[in-house]
Amino acid sequence: MPELPEVEVTRQGISPHLLDQEVTGLTVRNASLRWPVPEVAQQIVGQTIRGIRRRAKYLLLDTDAGTTIVHLGMSGSLRILPKSTPVEKHDHIDLELASGKVLRFNDPRRFGAWLWCELPEAAHPLLAKLGPEPLQSGFNVDYLAKALEGKKKAIKLCLMDNHVVVGVGNIYANEALFAAGIHPQTEAGRIDMERLTVLVAEVKQILTQAIKQGGTTLKDFTNAEGKPGYFAQKLHVYGRGGETCTQCGNLLSEIKLSQRATVFCGLCQPR
């Protein structure tokens, strides 16, 4: 489900319910996520949640004793519910709060993760080598030009590479390249500064817009309140292979790049 906007929308949705709350319990019904949910995850019980941050697509729940690291994978979601809410299929974890609410983690495909990390979490192997946040100033043309220097692989794959920039998944990589008029198979190291400038701006613009719209509605994405996002109606290329380009009316092409669906307009995004 989630790319960066969906994770950020989730963070914003759950934050008010978690901030300054004491954790009264952690129920793990199914520990078989991407990695087994560790016993030390229980360290959060009795702690007060001091902050809810996001790094890339990881959600970080800070306490004085350590940080819980949550990743939603492909199909995960977090909801705030009354503790009495009946458990449904794939409801793997409950974080119980003194307020009587529960933060419930549901993940059909179980590609998600729920980990515990003693401070400081920046040293955690999963977070240590990540590139800059796309919406922060560290992601700019000069940085990107340097990061792509000499790279021969397709620009789309570089955009989706967490060492280059975090949080840009398949949907938004397709959308940003369309908006910037860059063919997804363009050799990354050969894109000039002018086009990179546009690309950086479009990545920021599209992610910002998607967050404002509440994330993309795909399949069953809902935010912490169970409401859908509204960005899907604004997608220009993703999921539209064979349909007409919104810009020029040409038929959109669809190919596979690293087994991921890649959609573009051959006229608006020349090689």
Next chain:
DNA sequence: AATAACACCTGTGTGC
């Protein structure tokens, strides 16, 4: 070092 392929898992849609 860089790149490509594979792995994990369930649900859904399509074509026969």
Next chain:
DNA sequence: TGCACACAGGTGTTAT
């Protein structure tokens, strides 16, 4: 209606 198969928002690990 049933079945086989392709495909889906991610990303760490392994192979080339």
